[in-house]
Amino acid sequence: MAKRGILRYRGYDIQDLAENCEFIEVAYLLIHDKLPTRTERRNYARLLNLNSMLHEDMQAFFRNYPEHAHPMAVASAMAVSLSSFYPEMNDPEQEKTISATRLISKIRTIAAYSYKKSIGEPFVYPSHKLTYCENLLNMMFSSPVADYEFSPVLVKAMNQLLILHADHEQNASTSVVRMVGSTGADLYASVSAGISALSGSLHGGANQEVMQMLETIHKSGGDVDKMVQRAKDPQHGFRLFGFGHRVYKSYDPRAKIAKQVCMSVLEKLGIHDPLLDIAMKLEERALNDEYFIERKLYPNVDFYTGITYRAMGFPTNMFTVLFAIGRLPGWISQWYEMQSDPHKKIGRPRQAYCGPTRLTYVPIDKRTAS
Numbered sequence: 001m002a003k004r005g006i007l008r009y010r011g012y013d014i015q016d017l018a019e020n021c022e023f024i025e026v027a028y029l030l031i032h033d034k035l036p037t038r039t040e041r042r043n044y045a046r047l048l049n050l051n052s053m054l055h056e057d058m059q060a061f062f063r064n065y066p067e068h069a070h071p072m073a074v075a076s077a078m079a080v081s082l083s084s085f086y087p088e089m090n091d092p093e094q095e096k097t098i099s100a101t102r103l104i105s106k107i108r109t110i111a112a113y114s115y116k117k118s119i120g121e122p123f124v125y126p127s128h129k130l131t132y133c134e135n136l137l138n139m140m141f142s143s144p145v146a147d148y149e150f151s152p153v154l155v156k157a158m159n160q161l162l163i164l165h166a167d168h169e170q171n172a173s174t175s176v177v178r179m180v181g182s183t184g185a186d187l188y189a190s191v192s193a194g195i196s197a198l199s200g201s202l203h204g205g206a207n208q209e210v211m212q213m214l215e216t217i218h219k220s221g222g223d224v225d226k227m228v229q230r231a232k233d234p235q236h237g238f239r240l241f242g243f244g245h246r247v248y249k250s251y252d253p254r255a256k257i258a259k260q261v262c263m264s265v266l267e268k269l270g271i272h273d274p275l276l277d278i279a280m281k282l283e284e285r286a287l288n289d290e291y292f293i294e295r296k297l298y299p300n301v302d303f304y305t306g307i308t309y310r311a312m313g314f315p316t317n318m319f320t321v322l323f324a325i326g327r328l329p330g331w332i333s334q335w336y337e338m339q340s341d342p343h344k345k346i347g348r349p350r351q352a353y354c355g356p357t358r359l360t361y362v363p364i365d366k367r368t369a370s
């Protein structure tokens with residue numbers, strides 16, 4: 001499927017889901033293996049709202065982080081901290097319903113609190129009156145003195161972008177979640193490790209890097225050639241962020257949708273972002289370059305998402321947290337699938353050691369400096 005540029009969740013095409021579903025329906029699909037009925041969706045939305053607040057004592061953690069703390073570091077630490085406030089279920093079925101719901105709901109509150117702390121504004125509580133994505137936007141962008149004005153265009157786009165990230169077989173962070181979970185560690189610890197793995201610039205962290213790369217090109221006059229040349233030069237060790245994928249050797253289907261979402265959001269809101277022009281120029285330049293053609297390097301999911309997040313008002317360092325919010329249902333369903341396997345074993349990759357195999361012990365005063 002990946003070779004043909006197809007992505008499906010539980011048999012449903014990603015395009016259909018992104019066009020027609022809310023994010024929570026896709027979360028439900030991944031965790032409960034079916035799309036919810038209207039009543040199931042209502043009950044699930046209610047359950048998520050009931051679990052949206054953080055324990056009040058957790059606010060102290062946020063207050064003590066330095067202002068420049070990266071929100072991915074905060075999110076990872078807060079995810080594992082949840083286990084000390086909310087006890088382990090010791091039963092995979094309960095983990096699936098209770099811990100999973102807590103995590104999917106509270107991760108938004110964690111994300112928004114880390115942002116509010118970084119800009120010195122008071123935390124905004126989640127509201128039972130709002131939907132999942134509305135709550136995220138409201139906690140991020142409203143304040144005690146100013147309401148957030150919802151744009152249906154942005155709420156829809158938020159749902160779509162989270163859906164695009166919801167699951168993707170054995171990517172690095174999902175493998176980490178499974179590996180940690182295979183030891184018997186609880187869901188919070190496993191997800192926390194997944195968030196850390198996702199933060200790397202070759203994985204989820206690429207969306208932040210893409211934005212920084214586009215800004216650099218913009219500041220230096222908009223010439224994409226220099227960046228392409230740099231990416232082709234093996235001496236530089238630099239990569240064109242948002243390009244290439246371990247399994248997609250044709251256009252990433254998520255990138256195609258992310259590009260459509262981005263263009264439609266900017267058009268509907270009447271925004272002209274020069275970074276979109278640069279991204280499209282860069283894409284065209286790379287797709288016609290022998291280096292990228294030979295290596296089958298196409299835009300991936302991270303290439304166009306940042307421009308939409310920027311139009312929504314998210315600062316660049318929040319982009320990867322949004323990826324994590326989207327990926328949570330996938331991590332959880334994969335964690336649960338592994339836990340419910342009666343033949344499950346601890347993960348234990350083998351290692352091929354290449355160093356010396358037998359040396360004579362040397363006392364410290366006889367050792368030579370290397």
Ligand code: CMC
Binds near residue numbers: 232
């Ligand atoms: N820019 C320039 N050259 C590249 C790039 C790139 N973005 N990606 C791969 N290459 C080259 C690489 O240098 C190598 O060249 P050569 O054969 O001459 O040594 C060749 O293509 C194969 O690279 P690779 O590292 O073996 O490929 P991989 O499948 O192991 O890596 C990747 C996949 C995503 C880590 C890589 O393409 C990359 O670093 N991309 C930039 C970071 C990025 O956008 N990551 C987001 C991935 S999608 C979201 C997610 O799931 O995290």
